[in-house]
Amino acid sequence: MSAANTVLENNGKVVLLDKSSFCGGNSTKATSGINGAETKTQKDKGINDTITLFTNDTLKGGAKKPELVKVLCGNSGADVDWLVEKFNLDLSLVARLGGHSAPRTHRGAERFPGMTITYALIQMVEKVAEKTDKARIITKARVTKLLTSGSSCVGCSYEKGGQVFSEMGPVILATGGFGADFTSNSLLAQYRPDLMHLPTTNGEHCTGDGIKMGEAIGAKSIDLEWVQVHPTGLVKPDDPDAKIKFLAAEALRGVGGLVLDANGKRFANELGRRDYVTGEMWKNKPPFRLCLNKAASAEIAWHCKHYTGRGVMKFYETGEALAKDMGVPVSVLEQTHKEHFEAAKKTEKDPDGGSFPAYPSGKSWDEASGKTGSGKKFYHNVIDGPAVKSEPFYVAIITPVIHYCMGGLEIDTDSACVGANGKAIPGLYAAGEVAGGVHGNNRLGGNSLLDCVVFGRVAGLAATKYMLGADCKPVSLKDLSGGGLTGEVTASKNAGGSYEDGMNKGAEGGKAKGGAAPAGKGGVKGYSMEEVAKHTSKTDCWVVVAGEVLDVTSFLSQHPGGELAILTFAGKDATEEFNMIHPPDVIPKYAPDAAIGVLGAGGGAAPAAAAGAPAATAAAAGEHGARDWKLANDNRNKRMGEYGRVPGPIGALVYMVIAFMKEVLFTIFGQKNFQFTNDRIGLTRSAMFMFIFIIIHAVGNLHVFLGPDDFNGYGYFYVRLYWTGFGFNANIVEEYILLAALLHVAVGLKRTWDISINYTIASGKLNLAISGITLLTFMSIHLFQFRFGDTQPFELCPPPYLINVATLLELRLNLFWVHDADCVKASVRDIYRMEFEVFQSLGWCLFYISAVAIFATHMCLGWQKAVPAPALEIPKRFHNKAIHIGYIMTAFIALVYVSFPLYTHVFPMSDGAITPEAPLPVPVAAAGQA
Numbered sequence: 001m002s003a004a005n006t007v008l009e010n011n012g013k014v015v016l017l018d019k020s021s022f023c024g025g026n027s028t029k030a031t032s033g034i035n036g037a038e039t040k041t042q043k044d045k046g047i048n049d050t051i052t053l054f055t056n057d058t059l060k061g062g063a064k065k066p067e068l069v070k071v072l073c074g075n076s077g078a079d080v081d082w083l084v085e086k087f088n089l090d091l092s093l094v095a096r097l098g099g100h101s102a103p104r105t106h107r108g109a110e111r112f113p114g115m116t117i118t119y120a121l122i123q124m125v126e127k128v129a130e131k132t133d134k135a136r137i138i139t140k141a142r143v144t145k146l147l148t149s150g151s152s153c154v155g156c157s158y159e160k161g162g163q164v165f166s167e168m169g170p171v172i173l174a175t176g177g178f179g180a181d182f183t184s185n186s187l188l189a190q191y192r193p194d195l196m197h198l199p200t201t202n203g204e205h206c207t208g209d210g211i212k213m214g215e216a217i218g219a220k221s222i223d224l225e226w227v228q229v230h231p232t233g234l235v236k237p238d239d240p241d242a243k244i245k246f247l248a249a250e251a252l253r254g255v256g257g258l259v260l261d262a263n264g265k266r267f268a269n270e271l272g273r274r275d276y277v278t279g280e281m282w283k284n285k286p287p288f289r290l291c292l293n294k295a296a297s298a299e300i301a302w303h304c305k306h307y308t309g310r311g312v313m314k315f316y317e318t319g320e321a322l323a324k325d326m327g328v329p330v331s332v333l334e335q336t337h338k339e340h341f342e343a344a345k346k347t348e349k350d351p352d353g354g355s356f357p358a359y360p361s362g363k364s365w366d367e368a369s370g371k372t373g374s375g376k377k378f379y380h381n382v383i384d385g386p387a388v389k390s391e392p393f394y395v396a397i398i399t400p401v402i403h404y405c406m407g408g409l410e411i412d413t414d415s416a417c418v419g420a421n422g423k424a425i426p427g428l429y430a431a432g433e434v435a436g437g438v439h440g441n442n443r444l445g446g447n448s449l450l451d452c453v454v455f456g457r458v459a460g461l462a463a464t465k466y467m468l469g470a471d472c473k474p475v476s477l478k479d480l481s482g483g484g485l486t487g488e489v490t491a492s493k494n495a496g497g498s499y500e501d502g503m504n505k506g507a508e509g510g511k512a513k514g515g516a517a518p519a520g521k522g523g524v525k526g527y528s529m530e531e532v533a534k535h536t537s538k539t540d541c542w543v544v545v546a547g548e549v550l551d552v553t554s555f556l557s558q559h560p561g562g563e564l565a566i567l568t569f570a571g572k573d574a575t576e577e578f579n580m581i582h583p584p585d586v587i588p589k590y591a592p593d594a595a596i597g598v599l600g601a602g603g604g605a606a607p608a609a610a611a612g613a614p615a616a617t618a619a620a621a622g623e624h625g626a627r628d629w630k631l632a633n634d635n636r637n638k639r640m641g642e643y644g645r646v647p648g649p650i651g652a653l654v655y656m657v658i659a660f661m662k663e664v665l666f667t668i669f670g671q672k673n674f675q676f677t678n679d680r681i682g683l684t685r686s687a688m689f690m691f692i693f694i695i696i697h698a699v700g701n702l703h704v705f706l707g708p709d710d711f712n713g714y715g716y717f718y719v720r721l722y723w724t725g726f727g728f729n730a731n732i733v734e735e736y737i738l739l740a741a742l743l744h745v746a747v748g749l750k751r752t753w754d755i756s757i758n759y760t761i762a763s764g765k766l767n768l769a770i771s772g773i774t775l776l777t778f779m780s781i782h783l784f785q786f787r788f789g790d791t792q793p794f795e796l797c798p799p800p801y802l803i804n805v806a807t808l809l810e811l812r813l814n815l816f817w818v819h820d821a822d823c824v825k826a827s828v829r830d831i832y833r834m835e836f837e838v839f840q841s842l843g844w845c846l847f848y849i850s851a852v853a854i855f856a857t858h859m860c861l862g863w864q865k866a867v868p869a870p871a872l873e874i875p876k877r878f879h880n881k882a883i884h885i886g887y888i889m890t891a892f893i894a895l896v897y898v899s900f901p902l903y904t905h906v907f908p909m910s911d912g913a914i915t916p917e918a919p920l921p922v923p924v925a926a927a928g929q930a
Contacts, residue, residue, distance in 0.1 A: 005143045005156060005210070006172040006460075012468060014135045015167045016125060017158055019142040020205050020558065024122060025176050026433070027452055029201070030114025031249030031303065032097060033107035034453065035446035036080030037073060041094060041106060049102040051077065060360055061099045061273060062226075062406075062442030071413050072438060072447070075454045080106055083453065086477060087120040095254040096378060097445035098271040101360060105446035107251065109302070115581055117449060127481035134480060146171060146213050146428065151419070153217065153428035170427040170463045173417075174456065177405030177433040178208030179227065180244075187211065191224045191407075199233055200402040201247040210434040214409040219417040219425055222436040223407030228443055231259070231277040232290055233401030234312035242564060243868075245401050246312050248290055249303055250274075250445040256296035256381030258340065259398070260289045264323065264332040266340060269369035269376040272359050275442050276374050278400045289326070290396045295381040297394040304394040309577040310568045313396040319388035322395060330389055338385030339368065347379060404443055408436030415459035427466065429459040525597035529573070532599075536571040538563065542596075544573040545587065550594040558590075653885060684866045686744035691859065693737055698896045705903065706813060708832040708912040712794050713816025716828040720802060741779075748772055768865075771858040778851040785838060786831060794830035795915040797823035819913055832909070836920060839904040848901045856894040860887055 004025065007015040036042070037054035055066075055073040063069045083089050090108035097105045107113040129135040140160060147155040147166065155168035178187040180202035187208040189196060200206075215221055232252070233245035253259070253270040259277070261267055261284045268280035281288055297304045307313035316322040323330035346365035347354070354363035356370020364375020383391060409417045409430045416424035432452040439447065465472050527549045535542035541553045543566065556563045569577065587594060703710040721731035728735065748769070797818045799805070807814050839845050863886040867879050909917040 004174045005158075006174065007156060007167040007169045012464075012471075013133065014125075015169075016135065016137045017141045017143055017156070017167070018137070018139050019209075020139065020203075024115075024118040025205060026114075026201075026203055027118045027449060028115045029112070029203075029247070030117075030449050031112050031247060032251045032254075032445050033093075033095065033105040033113045034080060034083075034091070034117065034449040035100075035104050035444070036076040036106055036450070037102075037104055038077040039080045039104075039106065041080075041084070041092060042077075042104065045094060047094060047103050049104050053101055054104060057099060057101050057360065058439075058444055058447065061444040062275075062440040063438065064440035065437050067413055068411070068438050071458065072451060072454050075458070076104075076450055079450070079453045079457060082457075083117060083120070087117075087124070089116055089120055091116075095251050096271070096380075097250045097254050098269075098277070099273050099360060099444045100446070105251065105254070112249075112581055114449060117453070124477060124481055128477075131482040132480060141165075143175075143209065143213065146217050148217050151218075152426040156213075170429065170467055172415075172456075172459045172463055173210035173214065173409065173428070173430040173434050174432045174452070175208075175210030175434045176206045177202065177408065178211065179206050179402045179405055180204050181207040182243075187224060187405075188227070188402075192227045195227055195229065195402055198229065198400060198402050199243050199245045201230065201233060201245055202402065204244075206433075208405075210430065211408055214417055214428065214430070214434075217425070217428075218419050219428065220410045220420050220422075221407065222410040223440065224405070224436070226406040226439075226441045227402060228274055228404040228406060229278045229400045230274055230403035231281055231400055232396075232398040233403075234307065235287070235397040235399050236310075236312050236564070236568075237397065238311070239564070244564060245399070246307070246310060246565070247401070247403065248307070248396055248398060249300075251300055252290060252292060252296075252303060254380070255292070255299040256379070257290050257292045258336075260291055260326075260333075260336065261285050262287055262326075264326055264328040264336055266336055266368040268372060269359055269364075269366070269374045271376060271378055272369070272374045273442055274403075274445070276359075276372075280372055281400055286399070287397050288399065290398050291322070292394045293381060293383050294392050295383070297392075299381065306577060306581070307396060308394065310565070313394055316393045316395060319391050319393060322393050334385035334388045336368075336385075337383055337388050340366070340379075341382050341384040343367070343376065344379035344382045347377065351377075404448060405433055406436065406439040406441060406443055408434045410437050411435045411455070413458075414462040415455045416462060427463075429463050431455040431459045526600045527597050529599065533571040536567075538567065541567060541570045543569050543571070544599060545575050545578045547575075547599050548587075548595050549597045549599060550587065550591070551596045552591060552594050555591045555594060653882075683744060683747040683862075686740040686747070687859075687862055687866070689740045690737065690744065693733075693740075695893060698893055701900055702896065703816075704832065704835060704900055707910040708794060708830065708915075708917055709796060709817045710814055711832040711835070712796055712828050712830060712912075713798060713814070715831045716796060716798055716826065717802060717816050719828070720798070745772070745776060768858065768861050771854050771861070774854050775851070775858055778854070782851075786834065789834060791829040791831060791834050793827045794833070794912065795825050796828045796912070797914060798826050798828075817913070825914065830917075833917060835900070836904045836909050839901040840920060842905065845901040845905045849898050852894050852897045855897075856890050859890045863887070863890070 004016060004018045007017065035054070037049045037051045042049050051073050054076065055069055058069050058073055059066065080091060084091050091106040091113065093107050093109060094103045095105045095107070096103040108116050125135055125137060129137055138158075138160065141158045142160070143156050143158040144164075145157040146153050147157060147168070153171050155166055156171050157164055157166045159165075179200050181188055182196055183189070211221055211224075230247060232248035232250070234248050235245070236242060257270060258266055259268060259270050259281075263285065267284045268277050270277070292300070292304065304313060304315075308315055314325075316325070319333050320330045323333050326333075343364070343366040350365075352362060354365040354370070354375065356364045356367065356375040357373055358364035358370075358375040358377040360377070362377060364370045364377055366376040369376045411430050412418055412424055414424065415429045415431055415435065417428040417430050419425045432455065433448070435451070435455060438451055438455070529544070532542050532544055532549060535551070538556060539553060541551070541556060543550050543552055552566055556566055559566055700714050701711075703714045718731055718733065721733065722729065724732040725735055726732075730738075797820055799807075799816065799818050803815045804818055806818075839848070864883050867882045867886070909920065911917050
């Protein structure tokens with residue numbers, strides 16, 4: 001259970017601390033299943049599998065520590081059976097995932113297996129907390145420090161509601177990985193900066209807290225550089241750049257889903273290791289599609305229906321329709337499926353033959369994947385080419401996503417954290433993704449939930465023995481929970497009431513009941529679907545579930561699946577999709593104040609969830625005090641997650657300007673800018689400073705329309721500042737611009753090398769790099785032409801004090817020269833004339849206009865990436881507006897710069913006040929024609 005810490009008190013009681021609103025973390029989103037070898041389900045289905053075979057597959061898949069693999073695989077069958085028998089769970093379906101030599105990944109016919117398993121475990125702990133004093137659950141509690149005595153871990157400190165508390169006893173860390181921490185000091189930035197650009201499937205809670213706290217007291221970390229990139233993150237067509245993505249279960253490929261490139265061709269073994277499939281995607285042309293034919297989608301219909309409802313999968317009535325949408329001939333899809341079909345038939349006849357090396361072993365007949373060295377060996381639900389044209393398909397666009405961190409705190413076979421001396425730290429344990437060394441450099445699908453269950457049980461037993469010694473005795477979950485198993489119909493008393501308070505106050509906590517609102521009494525407000533459909537934004541989000549209207553606006557940030565999971569159904573009836581994933585008591589338990597009415601005329605009693613709101617408010621205040629910290633925290637989150645203190649378009653502009661100017665102030669002299677940590681701050685700050693300069697420079701260049709005195713005087717103004725340049729033939733402004741440009745180029749090239757080097761040009765991922773290098777070439781030419789180019793002398797009367805103060809007082813435009821016959825004349829560079837000379841050539845005009853277009857493109861692409869950066873602190877609600885304001889500003893500046901070459905190409909030069917401009921020489925070709 002990600003984001004959770006378990007503390008076992010010395011009196012034999014358990015305290016579960018979770019920094020989110022409820023327990024479960026990323027495990028609730030697991031979609032493929034849990035692995036188990038030699039399970040009763042496998043035996044019932046006649047599946048021939050062994051612990052030895054599973055162990056070999058896991059070691060071959062990437063694991064490096066045989067002693068940990070032995071525990072993981074050896075306990076797998078018994079622990080899966082334990083879930084089925086003790087919690088009455090449905091794990092009756094068994095599939096083969098990539099890297100497995102036998103079908104061993106168990107899931108149920110309804111709901112995702114992650115939710116099925118974690119919810120069962122959560123409810124069991126809730127029941128124990130209700131019936132006994134053996135367990136307490138404290139949510140929204142962020143553990144900040146592990147407490148030690150000598151070399152032992154004796155407890156932890158945590159923050160809740162602005163206050164700090166402590167719990168004493170051995171600690172089991174179950175805080176998950178760090179796959180959602182994109183900050184500059186994150187473990188991801190430190191160990192895998194090349195992945196910082198990718199989206200993630202992880203919840204926002206995955207920030208590596210447990211790893212950092214463990215290291216702080218001497219725990220040893222291992223394999224932190226091994227971060228698994230999953231090949232099948234689901235792309236939502238109307239929000240393709242979303243940082244958090246839904247995950248396509250690996251089971252979709254297990255039932256026969258094919259991965260196609262933009263041209264409709266297969267290029268990899270769909271059942272290969274995740275790192276292999278991802279690597280092949282980077283070598284080929286996107287967008288990539290995961291395609292399931294009729295038989296494959298029927299076998300996993302629940303998933304397909306769920307993904308389609310969320311808008312991340314699309315149903316096509318025929319392969320012809322799919323081909324049309326892809327922009328490829330249907331014959332291409334027919335040929336792709338024909339080749340796959342023929343390879344399957346050849347394998348069926350001669351499984352040990354073939355022309356290509358297969359994965360995990362042997363030979364393969366599949367040329368598409370065999371050429372990559374990982375030939376396909378197992379086939380399921382294949383169709384021949386001629387069937388494609390009329391075959392229905394479920395199809396999703398997919399992209400690589402950060403999915404799982406194999407590294408973490410090193411553990412031993414008792415799940416105890418290991419110190420620098422190689423010995424276990426007394427009192428500190430880890431289980432799940434926070435524990436490192438279990439999976440090596442690649443985790444096989446289905447081993448994540450198994451890791452949590454196996455090492456969770458191992459850690460619990462070891463910590464109990466450490467604490468109680470000889471007094472450790474077996475206990476009955478049935479007795480502790482009052483006789484009801486979680487999988488049975490009976491739910492915990494706290495379903496519908498105050499979650500946390502109920503957990504910690506025994507049976508009395510169940511007074512606030514939940515459930516559907518009864519009809520027939522006054523008090524319930526009725527809403528039409530037309531009214532619900534008006535509430536579809538992050539700041540005003542309503543959904544309908546089982547006839548109940550829910551305002552889930554304040555719950556968006558707390559949802560473990562991310563905001564997008566709910567916003568997909570904003571203003572809609574989400575009953576069917578909700579029931580696919582959630583047990584019925586989730587809403588009254590975790591969002592008791594969400595219900596605001598019912599569909600229809602209303603008139604029933606007030607919804608139970610709403611009635612329970614006072615209790616929920618009390619719980620939100622925290623069990624340790626009455627301060628309404630939740631309200632204050634929610635208000636701040638709402639400001640930063642939505643509009644901020646200043647609403648509307650004005651607010652977007654205000655926050656954008658504040659962020660812009662703040663970053664400009666810290667352009668160069670920030671410590672992080674001198675460290676190659678792949679941090680985007682140096683890139684963003686330098687870009688913003690240069691953009692400010694470009695605006696000022698554009699305003700200065702407008703003096704070309706006023707004549708040679710104004711334009712040359714503007715240029716001479718910078719020459720008169722050379723004394724600020726510390727002895728160099730430049731002023732401090734030019735030197736600062738040079739530093740900013742060098743910083744921008746250096747960090748930009750480093751990020752391109754780390755992040756985008758694996759992408760093809762067609763992917764669009766290299767657009768910033770290509771446009772940036774083009775601009776760098778242009779700037780070099782521009783500097784040599786205008787900054788260092790030879791010019792004729794021009795007589796000018798410069799003002800005595802850098803600018804013409806009298807002009808300011810008289811509101812006249814000649815800031816950089818004076819009209820005085822007795823002035824002290826200066827001979828300056830005639831860059832005004834140079835401008836006309838250069839742009840007399842149509843070729844140079846077009847060259848400069850093209851460069852301006854490239855600059856505008858580069859600026860817009862960069863601004864689009866910079867706005868959502870946490871460092872800018874622009875409220876999320878303003879991101880879209882701020883991006884478009886930046887586009888408008890860029891377009892305006894671009895038009896200003898385009899005006900200079902066009903004006904000087906079309907119009908003649910003007911005379912100066914003292915030095916008349918001689919006519920430009922007539923081009924030779926033109927003279928001959930004359």
